[in-house]
Amino acid sequence: MSDISPDEARAALGAVATAHQHVTDEIGLPRGYWWAMAGGWVALGAIGQFAPWWVTTIATVIFGAGHATVASRLLDGRRRSTRLQVSRDTADRRIPLIVIGILVAAVALTIGVAFALQADGTAHPSLWAGIVVAAVIGFGGPDILAAVRPRTRVRHA
Template sequence: MIVMNEATGDNARSALEAVDRVQQKVSDDVGLPRWYWWMTAAGWIALGVLGSLAPVWAAVTGTVLFGALNATLAGRLYDGTRGTAGVRLRRSAVSRRLPWLIIAILVAGVLVTVGVALWLDADGAAHAGIIASVAVAAVIGFGGPEILRTLRHWAHA
């Protein structure tokens, strides 16, 4: 029979709480690094400029290249097991919903960009596409990791 005194019980409780905090921190770090979001934001602005100032073929080509490069980069950076702090996790520890949440953020960005650009254009703004892309790029660059973290929480991913 093992007898624990109160001090030992408190130490064990503190150790378990510390382990829980570290596990939560690692879980929160799963995703894409901040520089990925800034690269995506820069590409977003480039697409806005292409869409507003370049011929249609250049805008379409740029959009296809941006999508392909973004998918390739995200796929290499995020295979479901890497954390932003360089931690490597077991695949079973990471939700399969996470890539879909990243895609959802990008699709929402496209929808907001188009909606804002149409609204600005209807209001008579010059270069509405550029203005809309800069606004959405700022949200993606500054808030990408936080948006992903919030969506992960909501989706239990």
């Protein structure tokens, strides 16, 4: 070890840091998850707008059960892509809580947008609110998760 220069040591540490960043960048959910969620959001908005309350309730329960089934496999954040599956020690255990928080925020946003659109006199406010929030989820879901994730404690492998 004494024959390693300070520059070589810095370069090696930089390579390790870069490799670690590439691994932690793989933490998250596949883009398809976010688009499936967005599609479900639009469907629920349409059902809520045009179907009776009891159909909306059943559809919401089915959507929730379907999401729970899919999310139970993906929500740990370890399988964002097929290139790499990060270890359980690398993926923060709070990723599921972050995703659930994003979904709760999406529900609140949907309700707020629907109320605002209805107050403005827009036809079909539930449908339009679902579409607006679906766009946020589909296009922004991965970016929102990536922005929130560094604020959590991600363990270093």
